[in-house]
Amino acid sequence: DVKVTQSSRYLVKRTGEKVFLECVQDMDHENMFWYRQDPGLGLRLIYFSYDVKMKEKGDIPEGYSVSREKKERFSLILESASTNQTSMYLCATTSAGTGAAQHFGDGTRLSIL
């Protein structure tokens, strides 16, 4: 089974802080994704990466950056956290060779005060 581990289930930070959300997968998958999920808005793609050191903007990249220095780890960075970034953040992975089905971590519920 694919295991996608997000570093924190719950996180509380203050406005203006730099926040790091970490995601690690154990299946050697090429593609990794960061989403945020808000009530009534579904899952929205922030950034994705299809290889080490590669990244592409998703639908809502503003206020975020990402880092992929190793294949198994994909980090989401909030450069200067704001209250409108309070949300559930989900990491997902997929292998390039096995279709589009993404496998998700359990999510990080981030609150910005």
Next chain:
Amino acid sequence: GQQLNQSPQSMFIQEGEDVSMNCTSSSIFNTWLWYKQDPGEGPVLLIALYKAGELTSNGRLTAQFGITRKDSFLNISASIPSDVGIYFCAGTNAGNNRKLIWGLGTSLAVNP
């Protein structure tokens, strides 16, 4: 970004009833996926469909890839309380098999 039209938005049913939900797209899709999300958890893949007309079952769940390639449905038979959750459809269209396009979800409540 593009979104799928998923309906119904929510359902409240009695235990033992069958459930049907569907997703439609304005463009042709190559892949249809159905996920379930329990409260406080990440979505879990239920069924993946890769060919037009494909009908696939997973226990009490059945999903179909529409012949027009613009729609898919998910049926749950004989619902039980643990079926409660949010069901999402997602898929990929021509030219981009990495990014998923998502529906907004169907929230299912089951009355024991």
